[in-house]
Amino acid sequence: xxxxxxxxxxRVSLAATALTLLGGVPLAWLLAxxxxxxxxxxxxxxxxxxxxxxxxxxxYLLVLIxxxxxxxRFFESLGLELAFTWRAAVLAAAVGSMPLLVKALxxxxxxxxxxxxxxxxxxxxxxWSVFWRVTLPxxxxxxxxxxxxxxxRALGDFGITLxxxxxxxGRTQTLxxxxxxxxxxxxxxxxxxLAAMTIVAVLVxxxxxxxxxxxxx
Amino acid sequence: MLSIRLRxxxxxxxxxxxxxxxxxVVALVGPSGSGKTLTLQCLAGLVTPDAGQIVVGERTLFxxxxxxxVASRLRRLGYVFQGYALFPHLTVGExxxxxxRGVAKTRIAERVERISEWLGLQGLEDKRxxxxxxxxxxxxxxxxxxxxxxxxxxxxxxxxxxxAPLRRQLRDDLTRIVREWAKPVVLVxxxxxxxxxxxxxxxxxxxxxxxxAAPRSELLWQPASxxxxxxxxxxxxxxxxxxxxxxxxxQLIWRGQALEAVxxxxxxYLPPPDSPIAFFVRPExxxxxxxxxxxxxxxxxxxxxxxxxxxxxxxxxxxxxxxRLDEPGPPAQGAFDLEVEVPHLVYEILGIDRDRHWEFSxxxxxxxxxxx
Numbered sequence: 079x080x081x082x083x084x085x086x087x088x089r090v091s092l093a094a095t096a097l098t099l100l101g102g103v104p105l106a107w108l109l110a111x112x113x114x115x116x117x118x119x120x121x122x123x124x125x126x127x128x129x130x131x132x133x134x135x136x137x138y139l140l141v142l143i144x145x146x147x148x149x150x151r152f153f154e155s156l157g158l159e160l161a162f163t164w165r166a167a168v169l170a171a172a173v174g175s176m177p178l179l180v181k182a183l184x185x186x187x188x189x190x191x192x193x194x195x196x197x198x199x200x201x202x203x204x205x206w207s208v209f210w211r212v213t214l215p216x217x218x219x220x221x222x223x224x225x226x227x228x229x230x231r232a233l234g235d236f237g238i239t240l241x242x243x244x245x246x247x248g249r250t251q252t253l254x255x256x257x258x259x260x261x262x263x264x265x266x267x268x269x270x271x272l273a274a275m276t277i278v279a280v281l282v283x284x285x286x287x288x289x290x291x292x293x294x295x
Numbered sequence: 296m297l298s299i300r301l302r303x304x305x306x307x308x309x310x311x312x313x314x315x316x317x318x319x320v321v322a323l324v325g326p327s328g329s330g331k332t333l334t335l336q337c338l339a340g341l342v343t344p345d346a347g348q349i350v351v352g353e354r355t356l357f358x359x360x361x362x363x364x365v366a367s368r369l370r371r372l373g374y375v376f377q378g379y380a381l382f383p384h385l386t387v388g389e390x391x392x393x394x395x396r397g398v399a400k401t402r403i404a405e406r407v408e409r410i411s412e413w414l415g416l417q418g419l420e421d422k423r424x425x426x427x428x429x430x431x432x433x434x435x436x437x438x439x440x441x442x443x444x445x446x447x448x449x450x451x452x453x454x455x456x457x458x459a460p461l462r463r464q465l466r467d468d469l470t471r472i473v474r475e476w477a478k479p480v481v482l483v484x485x486x487x488x489x490x491x492x493x494x495x496x497x498x499x500x501x502x503x504x505x506x507x508a509a510p511r512s513e514l515l516w517q518p519a520s521x522x523x524x525x526x527x528x529x530x531x532x533x534x535x536x537x538x539x540x541x542x543x544x545x546q547l548i549w550r551g552q553a554l555e556a557v558x559x560x561x562x563x564y565l566p567p568p569d570s571p572i573a574f575f576v577r578p579e580x581x582x583x584x585x586x587x588x589x590x591x592x593x594x595x596x597x598x599x600x601x602x603x604x605x606x607x608x609x610x611x612x613x614x615x616x617x618x619r620l621d622e623p624g625p626p627a628q629g630a631f632d633l634e635v636e637v638p639h640l641v642y643e644i645l646g647i648d649r650d651r652h653w654e655f656s657x658x659x660x661x662x663x664x665x666x667x
Contacts, residue, residue, distance in 0.1 A: 191380060193376045193378070193380040194380050194382060196339070196341050196367070196374070196376070196380075197374065197376060197380045197382075197439075198382075198393070199340075199341070199366075199367040199368050200339050200340075200341070200367050200368070200370070200372060200373070200374040200440075201368070201393050201394030201439070201440075201443060202368045202369075202394050202396050202443065203368055203393075203394075203396070204368060211393075212382060215384045216382075216383070216384055
């Protein structure tokens with residue numbers, strides 16, 4: 079039994095969640111502002127990963143970060159190859175989980191009484207201070223819920239990862255890809271074990287965090 | 296001290312107001328949706344006016360022509376929001392200290408303690424806002440706003456969220472606090488008596504416009520128009536026809552009765568004969584004439600009328616009587632012509648519960664003419 083895919087998936091999902099938070103928190107904040115046109119366009123773009131075929135997302139992501147693209151070349155010059163490495167798997171998982179975090183957090187931000195933020199402004203706080211001391215603390219349940227959802231989604235990504243990171247055993251083969259390969263090779267016992275483990279892990283995570291933080295998804 | 300000119304247009308509403316005040320405490324009074332809160336938001340820099348100017352003391356906070364628009368956080372004002380908007384994730388102490396930025400920790404503790412003591416919040420510093428009563432929440436909001444020692448205090452319906460018995464007490468407390476603080480205050484309320492008790496000057500709003508701005512007593516006794524009288528929910532706002540107007544007196548006809556009212560020479564309101572005229576009569580100034588003392592004496596009783604009590608309400612210490620005149624024709628106010636208020640004792644002595652037909656008089660000084 080090869081446990082590499084399990085550890086790779088955990089590491090990739092953690093990194094992807096961090097990346098999702100980095101981009102998703104400002105995005106959710108922006109979407110929760112009352113900026114009419116920006117809101118409509120950005121809101122639509124943000125949910126596309128939920129509805130587009132993973133192959134389409136994976137294809138464009140590959141075009142974006144491939145060895146021939148400016149971004150790919152830039153990272154390569156830093157000695158960081160992207161396409162078909164674990165880094166690409168992180169990017170793939172982050173793209174897939176972004177909408178879950180953003181939507182959950184946006185709802186959290188929008189649920190805050192705007193007068194609380196206004197009160198902070200009249201009390202001498204600049205925008206970043208209002209965000210750290212009022213907005214984010216008041217939306218923390220939404221932040222926890224969105225983060226857990228994002229992590230679980232990252233753990234389960236298949237299509238986008240396959241397109242940009244491949245399924246290289248011992249290098250980029252994450253848990254879902256490993257299960258697929260095991261089924262293809264008719265190694266049902268091992269596939270069964272990994273699949274069951276995944277379900278249990280995700281449920282424990284969702285319920286556990288839900289209980290502790292009294293979060294509803 | 297305070298000078299405001301504001302214009303702000305929305306698709307379904309526009310605000311266009313100008314008022315200023317030398318008195319420290321100003322009330323904005325008017326029906327909901329008349330632009331009072333919007334004015335506070337403009338003052339606080341939370342809403343940017345399309346045009347105008349805001350000057351507090353020596354400081355210009357906003358001037359559209361000069362492109363001055365001081366950010367909210369730099370305006371140095373305390374805003375007590377309707378419903379208080381306390382930070383639910385912070386304790387009472389942290390709420391009060393929220394605006395104290397760049398102040399040493401020991402100084403903050405000192406200041407929070409002083410404010411707590413002043414407002415009667417000692418012992419509550421570690422509680423969360425949701426654990427407090429409405430009155431305590433109001434004081435925390437007040438404390439949070441005053442802790443930064445602002446140049447101007449804005450109060451948006453500070454008493455409307457409270458129950459009636461508590462409200463009375465907190466109104467007295469708020470009056471004391473506002474007086475002790477002794478810096479400019481703008482209060483928004485729809486309650487005229489609240490405005491009267493707390494403020495020196497009252498600005499009356501309607502549909503995004505100022506309909507009158509005056510010292511409180513002037514507003515109470517000389518509303519500028521029928522509109523103002525109605526906004527202030529003055530009872531017995533009536534309409535008659537002018538017979539003759541001089542700087543001292545105005546004679547008019549109302550419901551077939553010839554009435555005489557005092558005119559104000561200062562105001563010099565001289566409507567031509569036969570023109571319509573609005574006026575009001577305060578219910579507590581209508582005098583019922585006792586039947587056991589002989590005929591009404593024209594020297595003492597002017598503007599004498601007869602009528603029947605058609606409705607009444609026991610308000611505890613007083614009775615409100617609604618009287619319909621003997622005069623034929625439709626009554627002035629639906630089912631009745633005049634609302635009269637009598638003390639409970641008078642109601643009992645005169646036996647009004649049995650005897651429904653009365654003669655009554657109104658002193659000419661108690662008929663207040665409302666300029667058109």
